[in-house]
Amino acid sequence: MSIVTELLARHQERLSGFPAPLGQQFEAGLRSLAGRLTPSQLQAWAETGMELTALSLRSWEAAVEYFKAGSAYPPQATWDTIETVGRDALQMAAESAPLAVAFLRAAPAAIGTVGPGNVHAWAELGRRLYKGNWKSSSLAAQFYEVTPELFRVLRIGQASRLIIFVDELARHSYELASACLAAAPAVLGRLEEDDRLPFVTFATELAQSSWADSRLYFDRGVPLLEKVHAPLRERFLLLAAQSARGHHQRSAFQYFEDAANALGELEPTDHQQVIMLAEQLAPYSPFAAMDFLTVMPTVLGRIRIDELEAWQQAGLRILQTSTEGGEAYFRLQSTRAEDILENLSARVELSRVGEVLRLYCKALTGRNVSIQTAESLAEKGIGWVDEHRASTDGTTIFLPELMERFPSKDDNFAAMKVFATHQAAHIEFGSFTFEFDRPGAIFPTRRHAFMRDRERPATTDMEAFFDLFPDRQLASDLFTIAEDARIDARVKDEYGGIRRQLVRMQAEELERRPPVEALPLRNAFVENLVRASLDGFHLVRWPRDRADTMSRALGILAAVQRPGATVEDAAEAALALYELAISIPNILEDLDPADWDAVEPMEPGQAMPMDAAGEGGAQGSQAQLGGGAEGEEEYESPQEIDFRGDFKPELVDLLMKLRENAQGGQAGQQQTMPLTPEQLAELLAKSVEIDLDAMDEGDLDASTGMFLSNLMKEAGTPASEKGEQGGQPTSDNSTGEGEGEEPLKPVVTVYYYDEWDFRAQDYKPRWCAVKEAKLEEGDEGFYEKALHEHAGLVAQTRKQFELMKPEMFRKIKRLPDGEDFDLDSAIEWMVEKRAGANPTEKIYWRRNKIERDVAVAFLIDMSASTDEEINKRDKKYDDDDYDDDPRKYLSWWVSKRRQELTSPPKRIIDLEKESTVLLMTALETIGDQYGIYGFSGYGRDNVEFFVIKDFDETLDEKIKHRLDKITPIRSTRMGPAIRHATYKLMQTDAKVKILFLLSDGRPQDHGYGRDRTEKEYAIHDTKQALNEAKREGITPFALTVDRAGHDYLKTMCEDMGYEVVADIESLPSRLPTLYRRLTE
Amino acid sequence: MxxxxxxxxxxxxxxxxxxxxxxxxxxxxxxxxxxxxxxxxxxxxxxxxxxxxxxxxxxxxxxxxxxxxxxxxxxxxxxxxxxxxxxxxxxxxxxxxxxxxxxxxxxxxxxxxxxxxxxxxxxxxxxxxxxxxxxxxxxxxxxxxxxxxxxxxxxxxxxxxxxxxxxxxxxxxxxxxxxxxxxxxxxxxxxxxxxxxxxxFNYPPREAEAQIIAHESGCDERTAMDLARLGEKVRNLKEHGLGEGVSTRLLVYAGRLIAEGIPPRRACQVAITWALTDDSEVQRSIEEVVTSIFE
Incomplete structure (x- = not known):
């Protein structure tokens, strides 16, 4: 009897108690294994199966799978392996039958993928996930099920890391764990072999720190990782994993995502260096390392990769001493980081040098020019389209935002300066003051001879001039060359210091010119003029047989460069050059390069046609200027010259005219005829300076209309002086000022201030946006009512303040020198002298003038907490005046109630308001300058600063109405409010400046500290702001009605004055008293 | 007496x-x-x-x-x-x-x-x-x-x-x-x-001022002219960080320093830029005007 039959028979009885498949599978398994196992092994196998059936009620299902596996083992499965499977199955089935089922179902195939030697380890991985409940069991089962796919991409060691991750995740969410497990084969399959383990490692760290992001990581991680240069992905993941180990506000995935995206913006070749530098930071702060990667696109936008290490080293030194400081540095939230970056960077940013250049141009031109980016000019949509070329509209100079053409900062700045100088020179030397009828200083006036009959008078003189020419483009180009040549010559003449840089720029431009020999003749002619205008007379090349024309032209150009030349001379030169140019056919002549030769300029006197009107004028027949002829090459404008930028005389002339109209209209002067839209439209159609197509794709009419309205808008707002007050805050008006006919929305001006981060011991640059606006006007009754209510106090305060006045002249005695003898001292002196003692010489008196020159800014806290009712605060003291006599209780209660009904409970803000009113009357008495401001807001981007009364406003009805509108709003971000009040105070010229802060509690705001409960950050920033004020010579004083105020005010104000008003009701009387003390 | x-x-x-x-x-x-x-x-x-x-x-x-x-x-x-x-x-x-x-x-x-x-x-x-x-x-x-x-x-x-x-x-x-x-x-x-x-009294026109500077400082005419030009430019900055324009007196001082051999840019720095203002931005602007005019 074969062992098979024997075993079947032996277990027959036992199996009969179970459903049929068990027996069938047992037999099939036996038969299949019989060939590869010894009888004893086979017997052991069968015994294990029998054991399985006996373990629990449903363990027979596991036994079925066990037997089924018997017929599925791959050839490489040895007895050892099979035995291991059996042992593991037994253990599992003891815990959970379904788990064992899943295991056994997967086992035969797994032996192939995992390798026979790893079967036990593999089984253990699944068991690890099993925690004794249903969900864990199905998760473990899922693991066994995905085994084939999983092990196609993972080795056993890697898989165990994955299981650690899944296990960790399962502690939080089985659904998520299951989803990640299911996705794992596909996700990991997309990665390079070497990156899989680090990928899983980071996942594990992520599961521990912010498990919910795991799904995002599995969804988006791979494409993100692919942005990193392939050989460096592993190192990048390790960095990310380190950042997950620490606890931080931002999740590790966020860091990973930001850093990966940032790297994606860099050149892959730079990744090596960048990641290497980040790795140096990681030991000190992995967050700094990740932030470092994240800011790379910004940083490398400003410095070169080889300068990066210097920047990183400077930050590293900070990081080593202060983690907070270093982290802020690498977040670029630190002034030091910005400064070092700026120093390292060779490029020059207009935003940084704009103010210097503005004053420079103002000095040169003597006008209030402002400086803006060329981009902003292009955005205006008024004819300028190039965002990178310098230009001017006559009142503003537009410069490129960045200058980075040279490796050194000085050179870049010098280049920027040359750009600015050229534009300023256009204004200084009158490029835009062309008058058609004014003769030039050098050339005879010939332009009148070419005038044709007009349907209507020209709108601008520049238009009248260009109307002379059939080919406006050619005329415009020639005028530009002549005028630019004149301007450059003037600059060289007047400004010896900048000459060298200018010459250098010219030389550089000359090198970039296209080969003249390849151009059609007329183009070549113009090109030669450009060269000559750049002082490149030696680079002029021209066909020898036509030399005369060119020589004459060069002579004309040379004349324009003489010191006395005016813009009218440039116009005459353009006219003469036009005549010459038009006489040259624009054809490509088949010439040998040797036929092109240098040309000597003719003597200017000879070059210019001296006869004013030629044969025209006198005889009444008009001189004619020709245009381009048939059969020639199309004329093309010469290549642009960078430092000269965009010169649009016709447009500027028009703009100035429009501005004049707008301003003239305002002043009530009727000096010019208003322009009609038709006139404008015609002008636009003619002018070659405006390329409507380039401005806007779309139909011409629409863009013309848009252009016109833009132009009118630009001209309607007179050259603004706004934002010129300079100072450290940059202000930009987000809503323009209205024309005055309708009460528009309040004008909001935005100022930016730094914020002090005490942890980093550094400022966060331009961190807070303070939005300044006038407070709305409320009811009129409030002011009078408050005065009425406190009538007694008002009178008293006034009297007190009036008493301060006579003190302005005080007699000071015992001075060594003065107006007259002080009799007492003089007698003493005599007595002592006679007595032989040595008397003091101080026997004079003089009146000392104490001039009161005080400016005070009141800063009122309008945070939500001021909404609190005062009575409520004092609830516990409420019964104080009840004298415990039960008989009187009712009458006491009735009177109390009546009182409450007649006067509604007061809030803190009401008292703040009333106190302000009182103080204002006092201040009016004494004549101090004062401003009253309220502040509130939410978050750093929105610090609201309300102007109730500005320093330069006088107390009128409007302001009284505004007072009523002081209401509780939102949070208390004190720092920026104090900084802005400081700025306001600095605008006054008083000798004594006081900043009076009136609040009801500690500073607090969203993002003002690590979280809302943290106090230190806000207090330190406020303290720093107060210190800054002090440094500016301002006396800060804080007054709070918060009883807990002593705690933080001690830190915040340190050596500055502060007071806690314990009894809030006394605020109205206390405030003026305090103020008087402060200024006496 | x-x-x-x-x-x-x-x-x-x-x-x-x-x-x-x-x-x-x-x-x-x-x-x-x-x-x-x-x-x-x-x-x-x-x-x-x-x-x-x-x-x-x-x-x-x-x-x-x-x-x-x-x-x-x-x-x-x-x-x-x-x-x-x-x-x-x-x-x-x-x-x-x-x-x-x-x-x-x-x-x-x-x-x-x-x-x-x-x-x-x-x-x-x-x-x-x-x-x-x-x-x-x-x-x-x-x-x-x-x-x-x-x-x-x-x-x-x-x-x-x-x-x-x-x-x-x-x-x-x-x-x-x-x-x-x-x-x-x-x-x-x-x-x-x-x-x-x-x-x-106002600041003299450029030519006259140059003549004064040349006489008072003993510097050459070209330098005097440049100084007068500088004076004119800097005076444009009045009321912009500068309470007063540069005085003829300061220009003369600069001229004297130059006449004694101090390089012009340096002379202007000490006699004009730094003498006029403490505001570093305005100083920088004046300096740029100086470097534009003097080599």
Whole structure:
């Protein structure tokens, strides 16, 4: 009897108690294994199966799978392996039958993928996930099920890391764990072999720190990782994993995502260096390392990769001493980081040098020019389209935002300066003051001879001039060359210091010119003029047989460069050059390069046609200027010259005219005829300076209309002086000022201030946006009512303040020198002298003038907490005046109630308001300058600063109405409010400046500290702001009605004055008293 | 009373005996010389208006010199013939300057007190030109003195002595004031103002200024021209971080440094840029103008 039959028979009885498949599978398994196992092994196998059936009620299902596996083992499965499977199955089935089922179902195939030697380890991985409940069991089962796919991409060691991750995740969410497990084969399959383990490692760290992001990581991680240069992905993941180990506000995935995206913006070749530098930071702060990667696109936008290490080293030194400081540095939230970056960077940013250049141009031109980016000019949509070329509209100079053409900062700045100088020179030397009828200083006036009959008078003189020419483009180009040549010559003449840089720029431009020999003749002619205008007379090349024309032209150009030349001379030169140019056919002549030769300029006197009107004028027949002829090459404008930028005389002339109209209209002067839209439209159609197509794709009419309205808008707002007050805050008006006919929305001006981060011991640059606006006007009754209510106090305060006045002249005695003898001292002196003692010489008196020159800014806290009712605060003291006599209780209660009904409970803000009113009357008495401001807001981007009364406003009805509108709003971000009040105070010229802060509690705001409960950050920033004020010579004083105020005010104000008003009701009387003390 | 003498090389004069010995250099820009001479003949007090360093003081000195010619020879107490020139008493006013500082006061002496005349009294007595520089700075009680002296009376009351002095023949009051930087509070009162004819001083035009700079500093004409150009440009920045434009005086200083061999850019830096302002941004801007003009 074969062992098979024997075993079947032996277990027959036992199996009969179970459903049929068990027996069938047992037999099939036996038969299949019989060939590869010894009888004893086979017997052991069968015994294990029998054991399985006996373990629990449903363990027979596991036994079925066990037997089924018997017929599925791959050839490489040895007895050892099979035995291991059996042992593991037994253990599992003891815990959970379904788990064992899943295991056994997967086992035969797994032996192939995992390798026979790893079967036990593999089984253990699944068991690890099993925690004794249903969900864990199905998760473990899922693991066994995905085994084939999983092990196609993972080795056993890697898989165990994955299981650690899944296990960790399962502690939080089985659904998520299951989803990640299911996705794992596909996700990991997309990665390079070497990156899989680090990928899983980071996942594990992520599961521990912010498990919910795991799904995002599995969804988006791979494409993100692919942005990193392939050989460096592993190192990048390790960095990310380190950042997950620490606890931080931002999740590790966020860091990973930001850093990966940032790297994606860099050149892959730079990744090596960048990641290497980040790795140096990681030991000190992995967050700094990740932030470092994240800011790379910004940083490398400003410095070169080889300068990066210097920047990183400077930050590293900070990081080593202060983690907070270093982290802020690498977040670029630190002034030091910005400064070092700026120093390292060779490029020059207009935003940084704009103010210097503005004053420079103002000095040169003597006008209030402002400086803006060329981009902003292009955005205006008024004819300028190039965002990178310098230009001017006559009142503003537009410069490129960045200058980075040279490796050194000085050179870049010098280049920027040359750009600015050229534009300023256009204004200084009158490029835009062309008058058609004014003769030039050098050339005879010939332009009148070419005038044709007009349907209507020209709108601008520049238009009248260009109307002379059939080919406006050619005329415009020639005028530009002549005028630019004149301007450059003037600059060289007047400004010896900048000459060298200018010459250098010219030389550089000359090198970039296209080969003249390849151009059609007329183009070549113009090109030669450009060269000559750049002082490149030696680079002029021209066909020898036509030399005369060119020589004459060069002579004309040379004349324009003489010191006395005016813009009218440039116009005459353009006219003469036009005549010459038009006489040259624009054809490509088949010439040998040797036929092109240098040309000597003719003597200017000879070059210019001296006869004013030629044969025209006198005889009444008009001189004619020709245009381009048939059969020639199309004329093309010469290549642009960078430092000269965009010169649009016709447009500027028009703009100035429009501005004049707008301003003239305002002043009530009727000096010019208003322009009609038709006139404008015609002008636009003619002018070659405006390329409507380039401005806007779309139909011409629409863009013309848009252009016109833009132009009118630009001209309607007179050259603004706004934002010129300079100072450290940059202000930009987000809503323009209205024309005055309708009460528009309040004008909001935005100022930016730094914020002090005490942890980093550094400022966060331009961190807070303070939005300044006038407070709305409320009811009129409030002011009078408050005065009425406190009538007694008002009178008293006034009297007190009036008493301060006579003190302005005080007699000071015992001075060594003065107006007259002080009799007492003089007698003493005599007595002592006679007595032989040595008397003091101080026997004079003089009146000392104490001039009161005080400016005070009141800063009122309008945070939500001021909404609190005062009575409520004092609830516990409420019964104080009840004298415990039960008989009187009712009458006491009735009177109390009546009182409450007649006067509604007061809030803190009401008292703040009333106190302000009182103080204002006092201040009016004494004549101090004062401003009253309220502040509130939410978050750093929105610090609201309300102007109730500005320093330069006088107390009128409007302001009284505004007072009523002081209401509780939102949070208390004190720092920026104090900084802005400081700025306001600095605008006054008083000798004594006081900043009076009136609040009801500690500073607090969203993002003002690590979280809302943290106090230190806000207090330190406020303290720093107060210190800054002090440094500016301002006396800060804080007054709070918060009883807990002593705690933080001690830190915040340190050596500055502060007071806690314990009894809030006394605020109205206390405030003026305090103020008087402060200024006496 | 005369205490003329010489101590360690410096010459000491009593205030009323000081006069301008050598002709000061002054380049007339308009008709101011003629106006002043006429005013002096008519004994009309003169108010000189203008920014600092525009040449007000130099002008007064120049006029004092001119008016002193032809020099009268008078015999002094010792019988020697000495030259008589137009005495010029200059008082720089400051905010603590009181009437007694101008009129005089009692000083202590071994045996009691002694009256000492103030500079104004001395000028009134000897008939000098009394020049009150930056007069608005002085205390308001000084106007009490100025008023009777500047109308037909030409009297100086000395309250403490109970005296009134009639001004000597040659006496003329000249005051100066700078409308630029004084605040509105410190404006000259109209009752004071309207006792003077006012001559306005401004910075000279570029060519004239260059001539002055060249003369005063000894630098070459080209440098002088560049300095004058610089002055013009920097003055455009007035009211933009700069309270006052650069004065001719500073330009002359720069010129002197350059004439002595200091490189022009450096000379302008110390004499102009740093002298004018502490605001680093404005300094930088001026520096850029300097480097544009000077190599």
């Amino acid at each position: 005369a205490e003329n003498g010489s101590v360690q090389g410096a010459t000491i004069y009593a205030v009323e005996e000081y006069s301008v010995h050598e002709e000061p250099y002054y380049l007339p820009i308009g008709d101011e010389v003629q106006l002043f001479e006429t005013a002096y003949r008519q004994r009309i007090p003169v108010l000189l208006k203008g920014p600092t360093g525009a040449g007000k003081t130099r002008f007064v000195e120049y006029m004092a010199y001119r008016l002193g010619r032809p020099m009268m020879k008078i015999s002094s107490r010792t019988g020697e013939e000495v030259e008589h020139r137009m005495p010029l008493i200059t008082v720089a006013c400051h905010e603590d300057l009181t009437a007694s500082d101008l009129v005089g006061r009692y000083l202590l002496d071994t045996d009691g007190t002694r009256w000492v005349d103030g500079p104004l009294t001395r000028a009134v007595k000897v008939g000098a030109i009394c020049y009150l520089d930056e007069v608005v700075e002085a205390r308001k009680d000084t106007t009490v003195l100025i008023h009777p002296l500047t109308d037909y009376r030409r009297l100086l009351p000395i309250e403490k002595l109970g005296q009134v002095i009639e001004a000597a023949e040659g006496f003329l009051l000249v005051i100066s004031y700078n409308p630029g930087y004084q605040s509105a509070l410190k404006d000259l009162k109209h009752s004071t103002r309207q006792r003077f004819i006012a001559i306005e």
